[in-house]
Amino acid sequence: MSAYLQFDQVSKHFPGVTALGGVSFEAYAGAVHGLLGENGAGKSTLLKILGGQYRPDGGRLLLGGKECHFGSASDAIEAGIAVIHQELQYVPELTVAENVLLGRLPTRFGFVDKAAANRLVSERLAKIGVDLDPQARLIDLSIAQRQMVEICKAVMQDASVIAFDEPTSSLSHRETEILFRLVRDLRADGRTLIYISHRLEELYALCDSCTIFRDGRKVATHPVMDDVPRERLISDMVGRELSDIYDYRERPLGAERLQVRGMADGCDFSVRAGEVLGFFGLVGAGRSELMRQLYGADKRPKGTVLLDGAAVSHAGPSAAIEAGIVLCPEDRKEQGILAQSSVAENINISCRRNGLLGGVFLRHAREAALADEFIARLKIKTPHREQEIRLLSGGNQQKVILARWLAEPDLKVLILDEPTRGIDVGAKNDIYRIIHEVASRGCCVIVVSSELPEVLGISDRVAVMRDGRICGELARAQANETAVLSLALPDATSTPISARRTA
Amino acid sequence: MSTISLTNLPAARRRALLGEYSMPLAYAVLFVVLAATVDNFFSVANIVGLMLSVAQIGMVACTMMLCLASRDFDLSVGSTIAFAGVLGAMVLERTSSLPLAVIAGLGAGALIGAGNGVLIAYLRVNALIATLATMLMVRGLAFIVSQGQAVGINDDSFIAFGDARVFGLPLPIILCALCFLVFGILLNHTIFGRNTLAIGGNPEAARLAGVNVEKLRVWIFLLQGLVTGLAGLILASRITSGQPNAAQGFELDVISACVLGGVSLQGGKARIFGVLVGVLIMGTVENVMNLMNVDAFYQYLVRGLILLAAVLLDQLKSRGERH
Numbered sequence: 001m002s003a004y005l006q007f008d009q010v011s012k013h014f015p016g017v018t019a020l021g022g023v024s025f026e027a028y029a030g031a032v033h034g035l036l037g038e039n040g041a042g043k044s045t046l047l048k049i050l051g052g053q054y055r056p057d058g059g060r061l062l063l064g065g066k067e068c069h070f071g072s073a074s075d076a077i078e079a080g081i082a083v084i085h086q087e088l089q090y091v092p093e094l095t096v097a098e099n100v101l102l103g104r105l106p107t108r109f110g111f112v113d114k115a116a117a118n119r120l121v122s123e124r125l126a127k128i129g130v131d132l133d134p135q136a137r138l139i140d141l142s143i144a145q146r147q148m149v150e151i152c153k154a155v156m157q158d159a160s161v162i163a164f165d166e167p168t169s170s171l172s173h174r175e176t177e178i179l180f181r182l183v184r185d186l187r188a189d190g191r192t193l194i195y196i197s198h199r200l201e202e203l204y205a206l207c208d209s210c211t212i213f214r215d216g217r218k219v220a221t222h223p224v225m226d227d228v229p230r231e232r233l234i235s236d237m238v239g240r241e242l243s244d245i246y247d248y249r250e251r252p253l254g255a256e257r258l259q260v261r262g263m264a265d266g267c268d269f270s271v272r273a274g275e276v277l278g279f280f281g282l283v284g285a286g287r288s289e290l291m292r293q294l295y296g297a298d299k300r301p302k303g304t305v306l307l308d309g310a311a312v313s314h315a316g317p318s319a320a321i322e323a324g325i326v327l328c329p330e331d332r333k334e335q336g337i338l339a340q341s342s343v344a345e346n347i348n349i350s351c352r353r354n355g356l357l358g359g360v361f362l363r364h365a366r367e368a369a370l371a372d373e374f375i376a377r378l379k380i381k382t383p384h385r386e387q388e389i390r391l392l393s394g395g396n397q398q399k400v401i402l403a404r405w406l407a408e409p410d411l412k413v414l415i416l417d418e419p420t421r422g423i424d425v426g427a428k429n430d431i432y433r434i435i436h437e438v439a440s441r442g443c444c445v446i447v448v449s450s451e452l453p454e455v456l457g458i459s460d461r462v463a464v465m466r467d468g469r470i471c472g473e474l475a476r477a478q479a480n481e482t483a484v485l486s487l488a489l490p491d492a493t494s495t496p497i498s499a500r501r502t503a
Numbered sequence: 504m505s506t507i508s509l510t511n512l513p514a515a516r517r518r519a520l521l522g523e524y525s526m527p528l529a530y531a532v533l534f535v536v537l538a539a540t541v542d543n544f545f546s547v548a549n550i551v552g553l554m555l556s557v558a559q560i561g562m563v564a565c566t567m568m569l570c571l572a573s574r575d576f577d578l579s580v581g582s583t584i585a586f587a588g589v590l591g592a593m594v595l596e597r598t599s600s601l602p603l604a605v606i607a608g609l610g611a612g613a614l615i616g617a618g619n620g621v622l623i624a625y626l627r628v629n630a631l632i633a634t635l636a637t638m639l640m641v642r643g644l645a646f647i648v649s650q651g652q653a654v655g656i657n658d659d660s661f662i663a664f665g666d667a668r669v670f671g672l673p674l675p676i677i678l679c680a681l682c683f684l685v686f687g688i689l690l691n692h693t694i695f696g697r698n699t700l701a702i703g704g705n706p707e708a709a710r711l712a713g714v715n716v717e718k719l720r721v722w723i724f725l726l727q728g729l730v731t732g733l734a735g736l737i738l739a740s741r742i743t744s745g746q747p748n749a750a751q752g753f754e755l756d757v758i759s760a761c762v763l764g765g766v767s768l769q770g771g772k773a774r775i776f777g778v779l780v781g782v783l784i785m786g787t788v789e790n791v792m793n794l795m796n797v798d799a800f801y802q803y804l805v806r807g808l809i810l811l812a813a814v815l816l817d818q819l820k821s822r823g824e825r826h
Contacts, residue, residue: 297711318713327711335711338704340771349701350712352694361692404712 002065004029004192005161010059012045018216019045022059025211025221029160032183032193034203034225036237037213038395038424043196045216047163050194051083052076063161082154086166086422088146090138097121097134100153124156128182144175151182162186163194168202169422172283172450173489180206198424199451200230212236238426245429246457251275251440253460258325258413258444263293263303266469271413271444276435278459279448281488286468287448288330291415295327296320307412321350324412326405328398328419330448336401337389344371344385347403374403379430395427402434414438417448432458452481464488525816526765527780533787541791549790551672557760557786558675559584559734560753561779564760565686566727568778571761572690573723574703574770578634579619580731581753582641585746587612587735589645591661592654592745601660608736609729615641616728620721638754645747654745665740675737682730687775699723703770759806760785763813784809 003026012020020042027033035043048054049061052070061068063079070076076083090099097117098105106116121134130148138146147167154162164183168176183206187193197203203210204225212219212233219236222228234245254273261268267290271277279287292298294305300314305325313319320326329335338346348367371385378399382392389397398419405414416435420428435458439445449455455462462479464472464487472487538545563580570577591608595601615637622633656662667674690696701709702716710716739745764781766773788809792802 295711316715317711318715321713329708329711334705335707338701338708338771340704341700345697345701349697349709349714352697353713361688362694362697364692 003027004064005194006060006062006065007046008060008062010046010049010056010061012049012054012056020049020056021216023213023216023218024059025218027161027192027194028208029192030187030190031208032187032195032206034207034210035194035196035213036198036203036210036233037219038237038393038426041213041237041424042216043213044165046213047083047085047165047194047196050076050081050161050163052081077157077159080158080160081163082157082159082161083163084147084150084154084165084167086169088143088150090146090149092139093137095135095137096125096132096141096149096152099138099149100124100134100156102153121152121156125152128152128155128185130178130182142175144171144178147171147179148182151186155186159191161192161194163196165196166198166422167195168197168199170283174282176202198422200233201453203233204230214238234425237424238429245425245432246454247429247432247436248458249436251436251460254442257308259304259306260294261304261306263300263305264290264468266471267465269463269470269473271446273442273444274439275460276439276445276447276458278455278462279446279465280450280452280455280462280484281465283450285465285488287465288417289468290465291327291417291446291448292329294320295325295415297327297329318353321353321408324408324410325415326350326408326411326413327415328401328405328417330417330421332394332397332401332421337397339390340388342386343375343380343382343389343392343400344368346389346400347371347374347407350404351407351409370407371403374407378403378406378434393423393427395423395430398423398431399427399434402431406434406438411438411443413444413446415446415448418450419447420449420451420454428454452484456480456484526763526777526784526813530780530784530787533784537787537791541794543794544791549794551676553786553790554676554679555673556790557782558673558679559738559750560756560760560785561679561782562682562730562734563727563753563757564764564778564782565682565775566723566730567757567761568764568766568773568775569686569690569696569699569723570727571758571766571768572703572770572773573699573720574706575623575720575723576630576634576758576768577619577724577727578631578754579615579638579641580727580757581750582638582645583612583615583728583731584735584738584750584753585748586615586641586645586648587732588739588749589649589654589745589747591736592656592739593648595656595658595661596654599658601658604661605736608739609732612728612730612732612735613725614728616731617721617725619728620724623724624717624720642747649745649747651747653747656739656743656745661740662743663740665737675741678733678737683775683779690773690775695719695722700771700773703767703772705771756785759810763810765817 005027008024009022010020011018011022023042023046035046037043045054049056052073052075068079070079091102094102100121101117106113106120108116118134125132125134128151130152132145132148138149141149167179171179183193183195195203195207207225209221209223210225211221214237251274253275256270257273259270269277281287289298293300296314296316296319305312307323307325312323312325333339338349344367348370352362352367368385374380375382375385380399380403381396389400392400405411419431435445435447447455447458456479459479460476462474462484463470464474464484466488474483543549567577567580587608590611591604594607595604619634619637622628623630665675669677690699698709698714698719701714702719706716738749760781761778762768762781763784764774764777764779766778788805789802792805
């Protein structure tokens with residue numbers, strides 16, 4: 001059998017960067033082909049070429065043996081290619097049916113035929129086994145449901161090639177299951193599927209074969225996924241051996257430094273000096289909300305927060321920072337970075353508060369030195385400190401946000417909400433190392449994460465949340481996947497993804 | 504950075520610099536061409552006249568720049584100019600005290616600005632709507648307090664305010680230059696300026712990084728009002744009366760100048776030098792059209808076209824960046 005989709009020596013250059021340097025790989029109909037690589041390895045560029053958004057500078061793209069030239073995204077759709085981007089593209093105010101059929105809505109006497117649209121879409125939804133009301137507006141749906149709509153759209157366009165870019169990054173366990181089932185159905189249906197993810201467990205669970213990229217080049221193609229050991233995938237990706245990316249080392253724990261009392265029902269907890277406390281729970285369990293209250297980002301109507309025995313004011317983020325409590329928010333793009341500002345600006349924004357870096361006038365030289373120091377210390381990959389942060393990869397953006405807080409002279413509590421979401425293995429490892437360093441200085445570190453291996457890997461203690469309450473705490477020795485999940489899941493029957501290997 | 508010569512820079516950086524200075528370059532070329540081709544343009548008297556004609560726009564453009572940089576908007580400046588002028592003239596008429604008149608004008612401006620700020624920052628009214636409302640209300644107030652009549656000014660010292668010369672230049676030009684200097688330093692060399700850009704770039708991120716977003720926004724609008732009050736007093740002094748219907752459409756001229764100067768309406772980007780060039784382009788074009796006796800009706804058309812061309816140029820630049 002010959003491959004349905006072929007990339008043949010495809011290259012793409014941007015000013016000063018080779019995004020893709022002659023990449024070849026093939027994907028077969030009725031199979032899922034995984035793409036792996038750190039951020040900046042070239043996967044997104046590849047998807048954009050596939051989706052018609054970029055034109056390659058060299059090489060050929062073949063579909064069913066025929067060479068394709070896409071001038072625009074609609075050319076690609078025409079050719080039967082659907083790309084489901086990490087950031088979903090939909091109109092929130094329109095209904096499911098309208099979104100699925102956008103641009104091709106059935107009409108009657110010149111008006112949109114809503115009944116026909118709803119019927120068409122509900123038939124198709126039923127066929128792919130998704131239970132959704134075609135008349136629901138997308139704004140009222142969960143992210144997972146919106147993704148289903150996007151997939152339905154791809155099926156509706158009769159796409160023969162469907163590419164997924166990090167589809168599970170904001171899905172809960174259960175929603176991920178539904179997505180997996182859909183992907184498997186599409187495979188059984190004979191479609192050619194491309195699947196990008198940073199989560200190796202998912203790739204093992206879903207993919208038949210995979211290709212690994214590094215720095216815009218192909219490192220290897222593994223034709224049979226199950227034959228490749230995990231360590232090999234990681235070393236292919238980062239170009240070195242990573243025995244244990246979590247890099248956990250014992251630290252001496254001090255006295256209780258941070259105590260949270262009565263802030264929300266059933267949410268009292270405390271953290272010792274030098275301790276890393278992991279917060280696990282399903283999406284919507286209330287972890288981010290709890291952290292935002294603790295930080296003062298949201299109103300804190302009641303309760304007390306004690307730091308080294310003294311009450312912390314709840315006047316808002318600036319008061320929390322003053323006390324030494326800082327937060328790296330969940331949504332890097334919306335809440336973390338100043339996209340159009342430079343790396344240096346993003347690092348310095350907080351610590352020049354109240355003239356910490358200089359009196360009335362900014363001390364540019366000092367700010368530059370501080371920025372350079374952190375760029376070197378956290379190994380932030382940027383051409384220079386004046387680079388706009390939006391042009392950096394996700395992992396490096398996250399490091400800049402971390403630098404912002406590590407530059408605080410009197411850091412006591414570091415709260416990280418999903419610190420490694422959507423970033424590559426190498427950068428993750430760097431961030432775990434930073435967490436260890438900060439904790440070793442006697443700070444309290446709180447890590448909220450939906451990645452169970454990560455929570456287990458770096459935490460001294462794990463707090464599990466469910467339905468807005470802390471439903472259990474486990475010391476490192478007791479914390480394993482089964483124990484944590486049985487606390488986190490509403491019914492204790494589910495098993496973790498990594499425990500399943502489905503064909 | 505300044506130690507590196509342009510030729511040593513990588514191509515991308517060089518292109519970025521060129522993009523950044525495309526408007527000043529365009530203006531320099533325009534100026535040379537006009538000087539060579541238009542009679543009476545390149546004379547001291549005309550250039551001073553040109554600068555005087557944009558002095559008020561220039562001042563207010565400085566604070567409007569801060570406003571736009573923080574992702575806000577202020578439509579009320581035209582009305583504030585009229586109200587500050589009328590109020591100053593009336594206080595002068597009643598009390599014959601120049602300091603009191605100036606305080607009244609500036610104070611009124613600052614209060615209106617602070618009011619806008621509170622409405623927008625604390626009561627979370629959309630900036631466009633809030634300042635549209637104050638624009639109408641303040642214009643109404645100007646008519647009400649003056650009973651619809653121009654308030655004449657006879658005080659020589661007040662009239663001298665708009666007429667006096669320092670180092671051979673009219674006082675309004677000096678004040679305008681001072682505004683550019685002060686707000687340039689404020690934007691680039693103080694925490695205030697940086698935080699202004701930060702809340703414009705990403706308000707939520709700025710708040711979570713410890714910036715007091717609400718307070719800062721009120722201050723920005725207060726400064727805007729204060730400077731607008733000053734511009735109102737200068738205008739009143741130059742036309743020797745407080746006119747309740749003065750400066751109609753002024754807010755649009757100011758915003759046009761800022762946009763010409765490359766200030767992003769999405770917030771987060773502003774350059775004081777760009778705003779200066781924007782103001783000068785507006786003034787020069789108007790000046791030249793007057794010199795060439797272009798019909799006022801056509802002047803509107805030309806000004807609109809120039810604004811559109813500048814924005815389109817900017818679009819093309821940012822599109823070039825993306826691909």
